[in-house]
Amino acid sequence: MTTATGRHIPDRLTSPASRALKSWEALLLIVAIAIFIVNSMASPYFLDPWNLSDASFNFTEKAMIAFAMAMLVISGEIDLSVGSIMALTSTVMGAAMTAGAGTPTLVALGLGTGLLCGAFNGLLVARFGLPSIVVTIGTMSLFRGISYIVLGDGAYTGYPAGFAWFGQGYVWWVITVELVIFALAALAFGILLHRTNFGRMVYAIGNNATAARFSGIRVDRIRFILFLLTGLMSGIAAICLTSRLGSTRPSIASGFELEVVTIVVLGGVSILGGSGSIIGVVLAALVMGLVTFGLGLLNVPGIVMSIIVGALLIAVIALPRLWSMLSRK
Amino acid sequence: MHSRPRAADGMVAPVLSLRGIVKTFPGVRALAGVQLDLFPGQVTALIGENGAGKSTIVKVLTGIYQPDEGHILVDGAQTHFPTAQAAGQAGVTAIHQETVLFDEMSVAENIFIGHAPRNRFGLIDRKAMQDRAASILHSIGADLNPAVKLRDLSIASRHLVAIARALSIDARVVIMDEPTAALSHKEIGELYELVEKLKAQGKAILFISHKFDEIFRIADRWTVFRDGQFVGEGLMTEVTEADLVRLMVGRSVDQIYPKRPAQIGQPALTVAGYCHPTEFEDINFTLHAGEILGFYGLIGAGRSEVMQSLFGITKPSRGACRIGDDVRVIRSTAQAVEAGIVYVPEDRGRQGAVKGLPIYQNVTLPSLARTSRAGFLRLAEEFSLAREYTQRLDLRAASLDQDVALLSGGNQQKVVIAKWLATKPRVIILDEPTKGIDIGSKAAVHDFMSELAAQGLAVIMVSSEIPEVVGMSDRVIVMREGRIVAEYQGDEMTPENLVRAAVGINGAAT
Amino acid sequence: MSILKSREAILALAILALLAVIASRFPAFVSPANLARVLTDTSPLILLALGQMAVILTKCIDLSVAANLALCGMIAALMNGAGVPLPMILLAVVLLGAMLGAVNGLLVWKLGIPSIVVTLGTMTIYRGTIFLLTNGAWINAHQMSAGFKDFPRTVIAGLPVMTWIALAIIGLVAILMGRTPLGRAFYAVGGNAHAAVYTGISVGRTQFAAFVLAGALAGLTGYLWVARYAVAYVDIAGGFELDVVAACVIGGIAIAGGSGSVAGCVMGALFLGIIKNALPVVGISPFWQMAISGAAILIAIAFNATSQRAPGRIILKQAEHRT
Structure with missing residues (x-):
C-alpha cells in the first residue's frame, strides 16, 4: 500500500445471502409457511387448488397497490386516497360503460383516471409542498365524494362480457388473470425499486430528503412520479375489482387504504421512510391472504378479520420497539 | 488549574464560577479544562473565535450539557445543573442566539x-x-x-x-449570547441601558460578542477562549483591542498547512450582482481554476447563504453567474451539478451524508447516470467508483457496504467530498470543511484540497477558522452582514486584518 | 388588510356569505329556529372537532374518534338495556372514551409510533369490537328507555340539552386551551417541540393528554349520538372521522401543529354543518356532502400553507426594516 492512496476497504463484509437470512423477510416467509401448514391441517378444503385460487382474490388487488404504496412510504410519503381513487375510477368506467364504451375504452379510462388522481395528489404534495397525510385525507373524501354525486345510492351494472376477463378470467388452469397481474407488478416494482437509479433515489429521499436534494436529486419530481404510480396501480386494481364484482357502487373498495398500508407495514417497510423491500410486501400480502382465507374457512366474519388487520398493523410496529425498549433495560 | 490571585481590596466574590470544565464530543474536545468567573453587578465579556467553545460553555451553564470533568460553583459551593430547570432554579438564565x-x-x-x-x-x-x-x-x-x-x-x-x-x-446570572446581532443601532443603545440597569440590580452578566466596540463600551471584565482552552482574563481597563485580537487568534499560525503553490488559471466561475431579498446583496467575485478562495466572516454573515444559492438551493432575486463560457442562473441542485458546481455543506448530519445508506451508495448518488446502464444499477461499477474516490481520500471504514451513520464525523465528511469528486466537478465549494472533525481527518481534507487545486479545480472554502483560512487560501473574501466587505491576498492576508474586517473595526464596514 | 390576516375572520365571513347565498333563495333557512336546529345537528361534530383540535395541535392526528364514538354509543345502549341509570352511563362513556384515547396516546407516547398508524389500527379494532359485543345486532328505539332517548332532546330555555352540552364544552375547552398550563402545553409542543422541552414540558405526556381528551369527548358524543338518533349498530358515524378532521382543517387548525383556535375549530364544524343542512333545502342531493368536505379540506390546507410560509433568515439590515 503506497502512502498516496488510502488503505484498501472491502466492498462487503457480510454477503447479501447471509444478510437475507436474518431479515424480516425471512421471518415473514417462515410465518407464511407456518400459516399454510396450520391452515391445511385445520381444514380439508384448504389445499384444494381451486379454493386457493379463489382465495388469492383476497390480496391480489390490494397487493398491486401495496407495491406502489411501498415505494411511496419508503420515500417518506403516504397515500390514504387509494380506495377512493378506485371508487372514482370504477365510477368513470361505469359511466362510460353506460354510454356504450367497449372493453378497451373502459381499460384506457380506468388507467387514465387512476393516473389523473395520482397526478392530482402528486401536484399538491410535490409542487405545493403540502403534507401528504392531509392532502390524501382530503382527496379520499373528494374522489369518493364524486362517486357519490354521480351514483348516489345507485349502481352501475352490466359490464360487457369481455371486461369480465380481468377479474374473473383464468390464464391457465387455476392461474387467474389477477394473479398474473400481481406477479408482473411484483416483478416490475421489484426491479424498479431494487435495480434502477430511480429506486436508489427513492431510498435516498426516504432516508434524508434534504441531503438527497443537496446531492443533486430532483426530489419533487420523484415524489410526483411515485404518486402517479400509486394512482396508476389503484386504477389497475379498480379495473380488476370492478370486473370481478361486475358492478360499481360508490362504496366500492372502501377501507382498502387501511389494508394496503397494513400490507406495506407488515412487509417490513418503515412507516418513517427509508427502508423496505418489495419481496417483503409480496410475503406480507401472502400472509394476509392466507390468514383471511383460513379465518374464512373457520367462518370468522369479515369485520373480525379487520380487527386482526388493525391489530397486526400496530403490533408489527409496536413489538420490535417494545422489544428493544425492554432489552435496553 | 491554578487559582487566580484575588485582590485584597475588598473585591466581591464571584456569584458563579467554572473550574476545569471539560466537554468532549465524539472526535472533538469542545472544552479542554476552561475556567470562568462571573461577578455580581459586573459584565464579563467572553471572547473567542467561532469554535472556541463559547456555545458549549453556555450550554453547560444552562444545564443542557453535562460537563465530563470540572466543577460549577455557585456562591463558592459546588453544584450541578442536571436539567435546564435546575439551572433556572439556581438563577442562571440565558438569552439564546437563536x-x-x-x-x-x-x-x-x-x-x-x-x-x-x-x-x-x-x-x-x-x-x-x-x-x-x-x-x-x-x-x-x-x-x-x-x-x-x-x-x-x-x-x-x-x-x-x-x-x-x-x-x-428572578435571575442572578444573565447570559447574553450575541444579544445585538439582530438589533438596529437604536435598539442596541437601548440594550446597553438595559445592561446598565441589570448591573445596578446586582446581576452578574456574561456577555458573548464579537463586536469589540460594544465589548469596550459595556464590559467590566474579559475572558478569552481559544480552541476550547482558556487563554486569559482580566479587567477591560487594562487591555487593548490589539491585545484581545492577538489572544483570540493565537500568537502565530502554528499548524503546518499543506498548501502547495498552484497555477492560477482561467476564470472558472464569475458571480455578478447576486442579490437575495433578506440574506445577501450585491455579491461579485471571480474564482479561477487552480485557486483556493477563502470566505471568512462571523457566523451569520451570509456566506453559506451565498454558496447555497450558487448551488441552486435558494434562488437569487437578481444576478447571474458565468461558469466557464455559459452565463446562467442555477435553479436547482441538479442543474448546479450538471454545470459542474458542487457543494459540501456545513450541516453534515442534515445536508451532507444520507445516513441509512451505505458508503458506496452515498458516493455514487449524484453519479448514478454514469455508473448505470439505461437506468439500471450496475453494482460493480458503483463499487469501483466508490473505491477509487474513497481511497484517494484515505477513508477509514470497515467496508464500503457500511452505513455512513456508523462513521466518525471526519470520515463522513470524506464520503461527502468523495461523492462530489466522483462527479468530476469544475468548482467545489467546501462550507466549514473541517468543523468538528478530528485532527487526522482535518489534515487529510487540507491535503486533498491542496491537491485538487493543483490539479486545476476551482475551490471555494468557507471557513470560520482563521488559521485554516490563512493557511489554505490563495485569496480571502470577508463578508459581514450579507455583503462582501474586504478582499485580501498575499501579505495582507493576516489574522488581524480578517478579524477586523469581519467584526467591523476601523471602519472596514458600517 | 389586517382583518384578512385572521383566519377566523375569513372563516366567519365565508360562513356569513354562505348563509346570505342560501337566504337569498330560502329565507326560512336563516330563521333563528332553523339556525338553532343546525347548531344542534352540528353539536356532535363540534364536540369531536374540539378533541381532535387538541390532538392536531400537538402534531398528531386521531382517526379513531368516530369508531370510539360508535363503540361508546353501543356500550351506552347496552348499559341502558341492562337498566343502568343514566348518570352512571354518562360517567361510563366518558371514562371508556378516555381509556380508548389513552390507548392511542400510550402507543404514541411510550412507543413513539406515528399517530396515523396507531389510530388507523385502533379505528378498525374499536369498530370491530362493537361487532364482537353485539354480533352485528342493532339496538333500536323500542329497546331504549324513554329517559335515555329523551335526555339530549329535552328543551331547556329554547335549546335541547345536547346543544347546551356542546356550548358548555366549547366554553370549557376554551378555558382549557387559553387558561391552563396543559392547554398552553398543547400549543407549545406542536409549535416548537425543542423549545417546549427547554421550558420543562414533556412532549409525549402532552400528546397523551390530548388523545385522552379527544377520547373522552368522543365517548360522551357516543351516548348523545345514539340517544338522539335512537339507534345503535356497528356502522354509526362511519367515516365521521374525516368530517372531524375536515372541520379542524377548515377551522384553521394547522396540521403541522401549534396553531389554531377554539373559535376557528367551532366555525369549521359549523361551516360543514350549514352545508350539510342546506343541501336538501336548496335541492342538492346530500350525496354532494362528501365531495364538498373533501374539496373544503384541500382549499383550507392550501390556504393555510400559503399564509404560514416561514420567512427566510434575515441577515441584511435593511431587509429587516422592510418586513
Whole structure:
C-alpha cells in the first residue's frame, strides 16, 4: 500500500445471502409457511387448488397497490386516497360503460383516471409542498365524494362480457388473470425499486430528503412520479375489482387504504421512510391472504378479520420497539 | 488549574464560577479544562473565535450539557445543573442566539410559559400575566404590546421578548449570547441601558460578542477562549483591542498547512450582482481554476447563504453567474451539478451524508447516470467508483457496504467530498470543511484540497477558522452582514486584518 | 388588510356569505329556529372537532374518534338495556372514551409510533369490537328507555340539552386551551417541540393528554349520538372521522401543529354543518356532502400553507426594516 492512496476497504463484509437470512423477510416467509401448514391441517378444503385460487382474490388487488404504496412510504410519503381513487375510477368506467364504451375504452379510462388522481395528489404534495397525510385525507373524501354525486345510492351494472376477463378470467388452469397481474407488478416494482437509479433515489429521499436534494436529486419530481404510480396501480386494481364484482357502487373498495398500508407495514417497510423491500410486501400480502382465507374457512366474519388487520398493523410496529425498549433495560 | 490571585481590596466574590470544565464530543474536545468567573453587578465579556467553545460553555451553564470533568460553583459551593430547570432554579438564565420561542403565542405567554401567574381558581391569570409582561417590557424600554402574537414581531422585537423572558425568572446570572446581532443601532443603545440597569440590580452578566466596540463600551471584565482552552482574563481597563485580537487568534499560525503553490488559471466561475431579498446583496467575485478562495466572516454573515444559492438551493432575486463560457442562473441542485458546481455543506448530519445508506451508495448518488446502464444499477461499477474516490481520500471504514451513520464525523465528511469528486466537478465549494472533525481527518481534507487545486479545480472554502483560512487560501473574501466587505491576498492576508474586517473595526464596514 | 390576516375572520365571513347565498333563495333557512336546529345537528361534530383540535395541535392526528364514538354509543345502549341509570352511563362513556384515547396516546407516547398508524389500527379494532359485543345486532328505539332517548332532546330555555352540552364544552375547552398550563402545553409542543422541552414540558405526556381528551369527548358524543338518533349498530358515524378532521382543517387548525383556535375549530364544524343542512333545502342531493368536505379540506390546507410560509433568515439590515 503506497502512502498516496488510502488503505484498501472491502466492498462487503457480510454477503447479501447471509444478510437475507436474518431479515424480516425471512421471518415473514417462515410465518407464511407456518400459516399454510396450520391452515391445511385445520381444514380439508384448504389445499384444494381451486379454493386457493379463489382465495388469492383476497390480496391480489390490494397487493398491486401495496407495491406502489411501498415505494411511496419508503420515500417518506403516504397515500390514504387509494380506495377512493378506485371508487372514482370504477365510477368513470361505469359511466362510460353506460354510454356504450367497449372493453378497451373502459381499460384506457380506468388507467387514465387512476393516473389523473395520482397526478392530482402528486401536484399538491410535490409542487405545493403540502403534507401528504392531509392532502390524501382530503382527496379520499373528494374522489369518493364524486362517486357519490354521480351514483348516489345507485349502481352501475352490466359490464360487457369481455371486461369480465380481468377479474374473473383464468390464464391457465387455476392461474387467474389477477394473479398474473400481481406477479408482473411484483416483478416490475421489484426491479424498479431494487435495480434502477430511480429506486436508489427513492431510498435516498426516504432516508434524508434534504441531503438527497443537496446531492443533486430532483426530489419533487420523484415524489410526483411515485404518486402517479400509486394512482396508476389503484386504477389497475379498480379495473380488476370492478370486473370481478361486475358492478360499481360508490362504496366500492372502501377501507382498502387501511389494508394496503397494513400490507406495506407488515412487509417490513418503515412507516418513517427509508427502508423496505418489495419481496417483503409480496410475503406480507401472502400472509394476509392466507390468514383471511383460513379465518374464512373457520367462518370468522369479515369485520373480525379487520380487527386482526388493525391489530397486526400496530403490533408489527409496536413489538420490535417494545422489544428493544425492554432489552435496553 | 491554578487559582487566580484575588485582590485584597475588598473585591466581591464571584456569584458563579467554572473550574476545569471539560466537554468532549465524539472526535472533538469542545472544552479542554476552561475556567470562568462571573461577578455580581459586573459584565464579563467572553471572547473567542467561532469554535472556541463559547456555545458549549453556555450550554453547560444552562444545564443542557453535562460537563465530563470540572466543577460549577455557585456562591463558592459546588453544584450541578442536571436539567435546564435546575439551572433556572439556581438563577442562571440565558438569552439564546437563536431565539427559541413560540410563534403562535402572545408576547406575554412567551415570557411566562412554564411559570405563568395563576388566579384563585388555578387558571392562568391573563390580566396579571399581561400586566407583569408589560412592566418587564417597560423596564427594558421595549414598546411592545404583550397581547400580540410573536409571529407578527420583527427579529429584533423577538429578541427583546427573549430578554424579557429571562428577566421574568428572578435571575442572578444573565447570559447574553450575541444579544445585538439582530438589533438596529437604536435598539442596541437601548440594550446597553438595559445592561446598565441589570448591573445596578446586582446581576452578574456574561456577555458573548464579537463586536469589540460594544465589548469596550459595556464590559467590566474579559475572558478569552481559544480552541476550547482558556487563554486569559482580566479587567477591560487594562487591555487593548490589539491585545484581545492577538489572544483570540493565537500568537502565530502554528499548524503546518499543506498548501502547495498552484497555477492560477482561467476564470472558472464569475458571480455578478447576486442579490437575495433578506440574506445577501450585491455579491461579485471571480474564482479561477487552480485557486483556493477563502470566505471568512462571523457566523451569520451570509456566506453559506451565498454558496447555497450558487448551488441552486435558494434562488437569487437578481444576478447571474458565468461558469466557464455559459452565463446562467442555477435553479436547482441538479442543474448546479450538471454545470459542474458542487457543494459540501456545513450541516453534515442534515445536508451532507444520507445516513441509512451505505458508503458506496452515498458516493455514487449524484453519479448514478454514469455508473448505470439505461437506468439500471450496475453494482460493480458503483463499487469501483466508490473505491477509487474513497481511497484517494484515505477513508477509514470497515467496508464500503457500511452505513455512513456508523462513521466518525471526519470520515463522513470524506464520503461527502468523495461523492462530489466522483462527479468530476469544475468548482467545489467546501462550507466549514473541517468543523468538528478530528485532527487526522482535518489534515487529510487540507491535503486533498491542496491537491485538487493543483490539479486545476476551482475551490471555494468557507471557513470560520482563521488559521485554516490563512493557511489554505490563495485569496480571502470577508463578508459581514450579507455583503462582501474586504478582499485580501498575499501579505495582507493576516489574522488581524480578517478579524477586523469581519467584526467591523476601523471602519472596514458600517 | 389586517382583518384578512385572521383566519377566523375569513372563516366567519365565508360562513356569513354562505348563509346570505342560501337566504337569498330560502329565507326560512336563516330563521333563528332553523339556525338553532343546525347548531344542534352540528353539536356532535363540534364536540369531536374540539378533541381532535387538541390532538392536531400537538402534531398528531386521531382517526379513531368516530369508531370510539360508535363503540361508546353501543356500550351506552347496552348499559341502558341492562337498566343502568343514566348518570352512571354518562360517567361510563366518558371514562371508556378516555381509556380508548389513552390507548392511542400510550402507543404514541411510550412507543413513539406515528399517530396515523396507531389510530388507523385502533379505528378498525374499536369498530370491530362493537361487532364482537353485539354480533352485528342493532339496538333500536323500542329497546331504549324513554329517559335515555329523551335526555339530549329535552328543551331547556329554547335549546335541547345536547346543544347546551356542546356550548358548555366549547366554553370549557376554551378555558382549557387559553387558561391552563396543559392547554398552553398543547400549543407549545406542536409549535416548537425543542423549545417546549427547554421550558420543562414533556412532549409525549402532552400528546397523551390530548388523545385522552379527544377520547373522552368522543365517548360522551357516543351516548348523545345514539340517544338522539335512537339507534345503535356497528356502522354509526362511519367515516365521521374525516368530517372531524375536515372541520379542524377548515377551522384553521394547522396540521403541522401549534396553531389554531377554539373559535376557528367551532366555525369549521359549523361551516360543514350549514352545508350539510342546506343541501336538501336548496335541492342538492346530500350525496354532494362528501365531495364538498373533501374539496373544503384541500382549499383550507392550501390556504393555510400559503399564509404560514416561514420567512427566510434575515441577515441584511435593511431587509429587516422592510418586513
